[in-house]
Amino acid sequence: MNTARRSFMVAGAAALAFAPVAAAGGDEKQAEAAKVDGLTCLDYGRSYICNTASFNAVRFWVESRTVMVDGEQRFEFYQCGSCKSENTFAKEDLFAKENYDFMPILGDGHWLVFRRTARLNPNYRQIKTPDGFWGPANLKLREARKLTVLETWEQIRDATAAATPIVSRTEIQDETTGLKAIIECPVKTMNISLDLKMYQVDTGPIALPDLSKRHEPRIDCLRLAFVAFNAPHFADFVIEQPTKVIEEEQEKCQIHHYSGPISLKAKNTLLTVGDP
Structure with a gap:
């Protein structure tokens, strides 16, 4: 799947029949994923978001998923593992001196990035489209089979x-x-x-x-x-x-x-x- 947006249309608001998430990519074949209440479950040890920008094709681990339901529309948001602010690809001093916690969430065509500093940060939340960060995102999501x-x-x-x-x-x-x-x-x-x-x-x-x-x-x-x-x-x-x-x-x-x-x-x- 080569898009960051995932919308779901279902027959009724009460139904919990979700479209399957993307397999891991490549030629790997995946057995049919198991479902509970009509919803597949991510394999959180093996689900990632791979970005495509040439300056940093960064890969994030998917740490949790939030599925929002609004009538017949459904939207998935993927909260990724946190890291620290870096001087990426520098020759030395790889961590930023004024360091902060960094955590991204992807869904519905946008990234939401949190930056937690040692004091209140007016830029604590930032929302951009994928092109504003690391280019189009490839969702490499694996589902549990049992x-x-x-x-x-x-x-x-x-x-x-x-x-x-x-x-x-x-x-x-x-x-x-x-x-x-x-x-x-x-x-x-x-x-x-x-x-x-x-x-x-x-x-x-x-x-x-x-x-x-x-x-x-x-x-x-x-x-x-x-x-x-x-x-x-x-x-x-x-x-x-x-x-x-x-x-x-x-x-x-x-x-x-x-x-x-x-x-x-x-x-x-x-x-x-x-x-x-």
Whole structure:
């Protein structure tokens, strides 16, 4: 697939039948991908976005996926792994002196780039088309061929102890706008209480959409967040945002930091991903 834009037309808003994502490219043939609730699952260990600019054909690892549903239209956004600001291809001093965290998200024909500095950065968010960054993007996305839904605590406990890759899906919806989103990501941290027979997912960053209104461009709705849940019906999020630094009851400054936890009604699903 040689485009950054992915729109999906389906028969009804309630249906969850997604078109398959692109295979890895080349002549490699891929077995039919498995689906849960009509949606394929990315193989997050082997999914990348490869760019094409001659000055830097940079490759990004896909770390999470957010699927937005607006009526019969569906849009996918791919949050990529973070890195640090660089003097790319320099002979020395490869990291920028005034360093910052860099994270890109691609979807619906745009890149959204986050730059988190040591202080509030007026250029924290930047949106451009692919031509404004690294040229047309090739989505090298692989899908899982075997998926199993973890429906009980015992299944979650055993999959965790066996070091089986687990992917979480969190579906949220705004009742006023009707906008819906499915946030899919590999579970990096899974807490298991053998005493309480409970689990708790704590993972991120993910791309959390603001569904309270329609944004233009659509990618502007996304914020960086971490997600936690220990039940199928709600999820808590902590969002990266301007946050006050308080010392001795006085505000010293503000920085971009994960703060202000919120809780949302959600549908959470845990999946194990089999061998490719």
